[in-house]
Amino acid sequence: NAGVTQTPKFRILKIGQSMTLQCTQDMNHNYMYWYRQDPGMGLKLIYYSVGAGITDKGEVPNGYNVSRSTTEDFPLRLELAAPSQTSVYFCASSSGRRGSPLHFGNGTRLTVT
Amino acid sequence: GQQVMQIPQYQHVQEGEDFTTYCNSSTTLSNIQWYKQRPGGHPVFLIQLVKSGEVKKQKRLTFQFGEAKKNSSLHITATQTTDVGTYFCAGDYGGSQGNLIFGKGTKLSVKP
Numbered sequence: 378n379a380g381v382t383q384t385p386k387f388r389i390l391k392i393g394q395s396m397t398l399q400c401t402q403d404m405n406h407n408y409m410y411w412y413r414q415d416p417g418m419g420l421k422l423i424y425y426s427v428g429a430g431i432t433d434k435g436e437v438p439n440g441y442n443v444s445r446s447t448t449e450d451f452p453l454r455l456e457l458a459a460p461s462q463t464s465v466y467f468c469a470s471s472s473g474r475r476g477s478p479l480h481f482g483n484g485t486r487l488t489v490t
Numbered sequence: 491g492q493q494v495m496q497i498p499q500y501q502h503v504q505e506g507e508d509f510t511t512y513c514n515s516s517t518t519l520s521n522i523q524w525y526k527q528r529p530g531g532h533p534v535f536l537i538q539l540v541k542s543g544e545v546k547k548q549k550r551l552t553f554q555f556g557e558a559k560k561n562s563s564l565h566i567t568a569t570q571t572t573d574v575g576t577y578f579c580a581g582d583y584g585g586s587q588g589n590l591i592f593g594k595g596t597k598l599s600v601k602p
Contacts, residue, residue: 410589417499419578419594420533435589467532476521476582478535479590 379403383468383482390458390489398453398485400468406480408473409451410435411443413464414484420467426451427473458489492517494581496593504601509566511596513579520584522562524553527595528575536564536577569600 384399402409407428412420422435426445440462442454451470455462465486469479495514503509513522521540525533537546539555539562546553550573552565566573576597580590 412592417594419496420580420592422589425589475584476523476538476540478523478538479525479533479580481532481534484532 381468381470381480381482383466383485385485386483387486388488390455390487392458392460392489394458395454395456396458396487398455398466398468398487400451400453400482401449402451402468402470402480403449404470404472404480405448406470406472407448408471409445410469410471410479411441411451411453412467412469413437414467415464423453423466455487460489463487463489492581492583492591494579494591494593496579496596498596499594500597500599502599502601503569505571506568509569509573509598510563511577511579511598512561512563513581513593514561515581515583516560517583518559519562520559520582522555522582523580523590524562524564525578525580526575527578531575533578566598569598571600571602574598574600 381402410425411423421437424443426432432443465484467484468482471477523538524536527533543557544555550567554563576595578595579593
């Protein structure tokens, strides 16, 4: 089992560029999440999805968009990248049952200059 | 909004010393989870606590959930260099989607 797979691992963007962070999971999990992690700030929820076709905003959604066309995939789109979006992005999935653990991908380190 | 406070932010210990990190919430939690993130890695689930006053052990790690379900702690006995990393608590307030609120983490360094 690959678990949660994120691509790319690293990316440098110029201000104003756009990109899509890819996330796929092979555990047949209904719930998927995107977090960003800034130094010393823990994990902040950007968007989440409870199933294909359903997405909702988390704590810090501005500047991002998501889609969930299949159970396996949950891409995160950055439009008009800004330096404030420099961060490490983690995708995670869970079964959705109360208290079920999050399974994280290896992360994408994004720098916007 | 809901917030989970975690202290300390950093802890430096000599190998063999004990380590404790604490999480506090102003409101009652449905359950709390603990994760470990090694340097350069991703968070990995350690354990979940659900019941008031619950205590769980994993080898040298002891996890506690307060009686009021507002606080929790992780204690490591006799730290080893393999314990290095950042430990996060994540509180579940029982909302419809069960989203977790993460503490800011405690970064543990262990001097051999």
